[in-house]
Amino acid sequence: MPVSRPESLGARVIAHVDMDCFYVQVEQRKQPHLSGQPTAVVQYNSWKGGGLIAVSYEARKYGVKRSMRGDEAKQVCPQIQLVKVPVSRGKADLCIYRNAGSEVVSILSRKGRCERASIDEVYLDLTDASEAMLAETPPESVEIIDEEALKSHILGLNEDGSNLKENVREWLRRSEADHRDKLLACGALIVAELRMQVLKETEFTCSAGIAHNKMLAKLASGMNKPAQQTVVPFVSVKGLLEPLPIKKMKQLGGKLGSSLQIDLGVNTVGELLQFSEEKLQERYGINTGTWLWNVARGICGEEVEGRLLPKSxxxxxxxxxxxxxxxxxxxxxxxxxxxxxxxxxxxxxxxxxxxxxxxxxxxxxxxxxxxxxxxxxxxxxxxxxxxxxxxxxxxxxxxxxxxxxxxxxxxxxxxxxxxxxxxxxxxxxxxxxxxxxxxxxxxxxxxxxxxxxxxxxxxxxxxxxxxISALSSPGFQSTSSYSELHEADVRKENLFGTSTLGQNGPRRDTWDYKIDEIDPSVVNELPPEIQEELRYLVRPQKRANIPKRGSSIAHYFLPTKNS
DNA sequence: ACGGGTAACACC
DNA sequence: TGGTGTTAC
Incomplete structure (x- = not known):
């Protein structure tokens, strides 16, 4: 039977959970008298007071920053407590932090697929749990909403009003909401619960982002710290990304981001929208080009891996x-x-x-x-x-x-x-x-x-x-600019980077096939708004040997036989 | 050539 | 492959 709109079929609920100044918290748990104090964790105390690798939020108020020297930190915040990283065998030993990270992962992995992204960050795919909650105990039916969930930040919801919590309560519970919003609301409740469990069982606080994909969840988790969570409703994506400095996006904080600024004059994610996929591919190669095109639109099909342990x-x-x-x-x-x-x-x-x-x-x-x-x-x-x-x-x-x-x-x-x-x-x-x-x-x-x-x-x-002999490898020139570095790559990729689609595809407002059977070239012919929505919502399909970044939109779909 | 020690990943 | 560079915390 035909469906008039894709509804939210394929919408995922993804969370990114980020521990707040994690190494500091680990030390504060070990030495409770440090809790609430301006504190930093430092390694190799001897030279200029050592290098800071984690800074408490109390200390940040004084302008203390990571990668300052211990001495500098003392200057701007004389009362700061500096804790040394343990040393064994003459080197920094991070094992207590790794172990603490494992404690957290074991809690956060309870409600859905969990990916250990680093020693202090995880991604969660809470789609199933959220759908289950929506089916069994939707927020609108629940009388008492967690205090923690009520402290959520909902992007796009009027945050200036006087009655913040009531607004959030209303948003979380409203029954007339878009199905996607309801899923995110469930995700927010689940994440709030998880964060409370983490606090109770480990004494650690964390911050989280809840959105429809990893990129947006990661972006959101950093927006309100410490010990808070942020939700990105579908309709807020555009407004969030448009004014966002390009360097704030994960992966664009380095040379690639600089190249976008210098070579393309792009300073915000919104400005990136003007560039066609072909243009971006031309300059950055087929994979990175498509990835950038997607970034501009808040599209990210990357899956949450389901891996609790490090790969190396x-x-x-x-x-x-x-x-x-x-x-x-x-x-x-x-x-x-x-x-x-x-x-x-x-x-x-x-x-x-x-x-x-x-x-x-x-x-x-x-x-x-x-x-x-x-x-x-x-x-x-x-x-x-x-x-x-x-x-x-x-x-x-x-x-x-x-x-x-x-x-x-x-x-x-x-x-x-x-x-x-x-x-x-x-x-x-x-x-x-x-x-x-x-x-x-x-x-x-x-x-x-x-x-x-x-x-x-x-x-x-x-x-x-x-x-083992010294056969291998041709020397490598040192790198200064991004485009210089990748010049050869880009040229090569252009040979294969023929991008898609002729002119006259079907154009219609209803579909009589299932979303995951849509042929990618068909999608390209749909009205632009619908395209974006489709690409955004459809769950990525598993395929082997796809670069993480995704070399083309086709990777997010399974091609159909006859097209 | 003190932004350390680790990680993940893209690309050839 | 193994090896190199990039990015991030």
């Missing part, structure tokens, strides 16, 4: 300027420390989550003061990962040496008559990736295996790393 583990340290490592022995020492930490975390992951990592990668930053190419990057190297701290240390050192040979090229090694090598290492890190679940019955055998056990089945994954 890493341990690293910088050795700035004068502290650069100049001998293999010192590099070996620090690699051993880093690998020990990594190994410990891998064993915890195995223990707690029954997962193993398959790839070990070494990254380094280096300088050399010989002659020309002193800007060359130290190449990353990877190899199969063998479990056991000493094995990882051994492999990491081999990877480093392979990288160093390549970095130095077939040049001479020493500056003559000098005590140094001609090179220095300013950063080292090791990481473990390609993490996969293992069958539970193979776990126990593994857990008892250790370094010394040559028969440990997990210890022999690697081929002989000595054989």
């Amino acid at each position: 583990h890493g341990s690293g340290k910088t050795f700035p300027g004068p502290r650069a490592l100049k001998t293999i022995a010192s590099v070996e020492h620090w690699l051993n420390e880093l690998c020990e930490e990594l190994s410990e975390r891998l064993h915890s992951d195995l223990d707690q989550n029954k997962r193993i990592a398959r790839t070990l990668t070494l990254h380094a930053r280096a300088f050399k003061f010989s002659d020309t190419d002193s800007h060359k990057k130290f190449p990353s190297k990877s190899c199969p990962l063998r479990y056991g701290a000493t094995k990882i240390q051994e492999d990491a050192l081999n990877l480093f040496q392979a990288g160093l040979r390549e970095y130095l090229g077939s040049h001479r090694i020493k500056t003559q008559g000098s005590q140094h090598n001609g090179w220095g290492i300013t950063g080292l890190s090791v990481s473990a990736s390609k993490i996969v679940a293992i069958p539970s019955d193979t776990c126990e055998a593994m857990q008892s295996a250790d370094d010394k056990d040559p028969n440990c089945s997990f210890s022999n994954q690697a081929q002989d790393v000595q054989e």
